[in-house]
Amino acid sequence: MASVELLSTHGLSRQYGGLTAVDNVDFNFCQDRIQAIIGPNGAGKTTLVNLICGRVPPSSGSIIYKGKDISKLSSAKRVQSGIVYTFQVTSIFSNLSCYENVALSAQRSLKTQQGKWLMVSETVIEEQVFESLSRVGLQGKEYQTAGTLPYGHQKLLEVAMSLAADPELLILDEPTQGLAQSEIYNLIGLVRTISKSVNVLLIEHNMEVVFNLAEYVTVMDNGSIMTEGTPSEIENNHDVQVLYLGT
Amino acid sequence: MRRKSLKYALFMQGGVLLLLFLLQFFLPAYHHSSFSKIMILASYAIGYNFLLGYTGLMSLGHAMFFASGMYSAGLSIFYFGFTPLEGMIFGTLFTLTVSLIFGLFALRTKAVSFLIVTLMFGQTFYLAILYYNEFTYGQDGFSLTDYLGTLSILGKEYLYSDPAIRYNFALILLASYLLITTLIVLSPVGRILIAIRENEPRTQLLGYNVFSYKLFALTFSGTLAGISGAMHALLYSYIGTTFAEIHHSISPLLWTLLGGAGTIIGPLLGTGIMFYLIDFISGITSNYLLVVGVVLVLTIIWFPLGIMGTIRQKWLKWLP
Ligand SMILES: Nc1ncnc2c1ncn2[C@@H]1O[C@H](COP(=O)(O)OP(=O)(O)OP(=O)(O)O)[C@@H](O)[C@H]1O
Ligand SMILES: [Mg+2]
Numbered sequence: 001m002a003s004v005e006l007l008s009t010h011g012l013s014r015q016y017g018g019l020t021a022v023d024n025v026d027f028n029f030c031q032d033r034i035q036a037i038i039g040p041n042g043a044g045k046t047t048l049v050n051l052i053c054g055r056v057p058p059s060s061g062s063i064i065y066k067g068k069d070i071s072k073l074s075s076a077k078r079v080q081s082g083i084v085y086t087f088q089v090t091s092i093f094s095n096l097s098c099y100e101n102v103a104l105s106a107q108r109s110l111k112t113q114q115g116k117w118l119m120v121s122e123t124v125i126e127e128q129v130f131e132s133l134s135r136v137g138l139q140g141k142e143y144q145t146a147g148t149l150p151y152g153h154q155k156l157l158e159v160a161m162s163l164a165a166d167p168e169l170l171i172l173d174e175p176t177q178g179l180a181q182s183e184i185y186n187l188i189g190l191v192r193t194i195s196k197s198v199n200v201l202l203i204e205h206n207m208e209v210v211f212n213l214a215e216y217v218t219v220m221d222n223g224s225i226m227t228e229g230t231p232s233e234i235e236n237n238h239d240v241q242v243l244y245l246g247t
Numbered sequence: 248m249r250r251k252s253l254k255y256a257l258f259m260q261g262g263v264l265l266l267l268f269l270l271q272f273f274l275p276a277y278h279h280s281s282f283s284k285i286m287i288l289a290s291y292a293i294g295y296n297f298l299l300g301y302t303g304l305m306s307l308g309h310a311m312f313f314a315s316g317m318y319s320a321g322l323s324i325f326y327f328g329f330t331p332l333e334g335m336i337f338g339t340l341f342t343l344t345v346s347l348i349f350g351l352f353a354l355r356t357k358a359v360s361f362l363i364v365t366l367m368f369g370q371t372f373y374l375a376i377l378y379y380n381e382f383t384y385g386q387d388g389f390s391l392t393d394y395l396g397t398l399s400i401l402g403k404e405y406l407y408s409d410p411a412i413r414y415n416f417a418l419i420l421l422a423s424y425l426l427i428t429t430l431i432v433l434s435p436v437g438r439i440l441i442a443i444r445e446n447e448p449r450t451q452l453l454g455y456n457v458f459s460y461k462l463f464a465l466t467f468s469g470t471l472a473g474i475s476g477a478m479h480a481l482l483y484s485y486i487g488t489t490f491a492e493i494h495h496s497i498s499p500l501l502w503t504l505l506g507g508a509g510t511i512i513g514p515l516l517g518t519g520i521m522f523y524l525i526d527f528i529s530g531i532t533s534n535y536l537l538v539v540g541v542v543l544v545l546t547i548i549w550f551p552l553g554i555m556g557t558i559r560q561k562w563l564k565w566l567p
Pocket of ligand 1: 016020021039040042043044045046047048088
């Protein structure tokens with residue numbers, strides 16, 4: 001690991017009642033590469049990234065981002081500092097248009113860039129919205145009500161919202177879930193382009209996507225990190241094969 | 248879309264206001280006075296709708312803000328000899344403070360708990376007015392008739408309760424409420440408030456401090472209610488506890504739901520319709536509250552979006 005650490009967790013845990021969803025995890029994310037987290041259902045992947053972006057508070061442990069402890073920061077503050085999360089289960093504004101959905105995100109990032117007391121002009125927002133929507137392939141859908149989009153497109157809308165948020169660390173939680181094969185290829189291309197300027201942490205079940213994109217893979221099982229390594233190391237790891245193939 | 252909404256909305260509201268302005272020269276005295284009253288109450292409802300319709304917070308304690316404006320303006324004129332203008336300013340600032348402090352506490356709760364907290368504070372405020380009756384004149388209330396003096400316009404002296412003054416002051420109040428809420432709703436801030444109404448956790452995760460936006464919405468809505476109350480005190484020279492009672496909190500909810508929550512012009516329509524309906528019914532039976540209840544239930548069943556909400560859904564997509 002030659003690269004610089006962007007984010008790390010230290011002894012991070014989260015309990016739900018008696019269940020330990022994330023168990024004493026020391027996870028590192030290094031700058032300028034695509035990293036992936038894989039693992040079976042219920043391994044704790046979503047819970048881990050929820051802890052990172054502040055959606056749920058940790059039971060114990062800490063999170064360091066760019067050298068600062070962010071464990072006590074509100075989720076809004078974390079977004080403002082560049083940690084942007086794209087939901088596994090879509091959480092869009094279903095009664096609002098795609099335009100409004102993305103505009104909400106764009107407006108915030110533009111404000112963070114331009115200073116708190118300035119009113120961001122709608123023309124600038126509009127530019128951002130159209131750009132983000134067309135990057136994910138939703139151009140032409142600007143004025144469609146978000147809730148009427150097919151599920152796969154709602155996930156793309158989530159990605160567009162995240163792009164408009166001007167992320168530094170973009171966490172994509174199973175972005176290909178519900179997408180058609182051709183859309184998956186587009187998304188792989190998109191993530192690769194995004195990753196030139198943004199750090200991407202990818203959570204995926206689709207191994208093809210993971211091995212196509214990730215430069216480093218973390219395998220989680222039962223709330224803990226089972227092993228880590230390059231995609232080829234992971235592919236050839238006996239324990240991982242057992243975990244996935246059950247043999 | 249936004250620019251179009253703004254342009255169309257201002258044209259439409261301008262038309263309505265112009266019509267209301269012209270009507271004063273034609274309306275018979277009775278309706279003239281009803282319209283004045285409706286415009287004041289509608290302003291109150293527009294402020295209420297800002298919170299319910301655009302931020303998604305339902306309050307059952309708004310009479311507290313209305314009465315807070317009314318009493319602080321009225322009492323300061325009565326006891327400290329404030330001029331009507333000073334009373335208005337004092338009433339506004341006082342209600343702003345009350346709603347801000349109230350918001351800091353009440354907004355820690357959500358949904359039904361928030362509703363109950365607003366109800367409790369509203370009742371406490373009402374009971375406090377009764378309790379300090381030596382100072383507030385309790386149930387009887389008090390009159391400002393001898394304290395307001397006259398208003399001089401173009402060298403002529405008018406009483407605040409002069410029908411023409413009443414009508415036009417109410418109209419100015421209504422016009423400014425329509426304009427300011429339209430501008431806010433269609434601004435970036437309005438977009439965030441609507442986002443909070445639609446999906447609060449997601450709004451937080453887009454990087455917005457939801458609490459402070461809700462606090463703004465509540466304070467603004469409360470202050471608008473307070474200014475309506477203060478204006479009511481001046482134009483009707485009377486301050487009394489009926490304006491602090493629970494039914495005065497339920498009324499703006501009803502007017503808003505009937506006219507269309509989350510539409511700017513809806514509350515005006517809802518207030519007007521309910522006012523005339525009650526006026527008509529109370530000529531027939533004294534039990535007009537029953538009618539209010541029935542209208543509320545029917546509205547929710549048949550027009551969950553209210554009149555203007557339904558019109559927006561069907562025809563006028565641009566309606567803010
Ligand atoms: N809010 C919650 N309340 C109770 N238990 C929860 C909650 N969220 C997650 N869990 C439990 O924590 C464990 C980890 O869940 P998590 O969603 O993090 O897994 P995951 O690795 O993302 O799974 P998937 O691949 O299905 O998305 C599961 O056993 C889940 O049932
Ligand atoms: Mg998950």
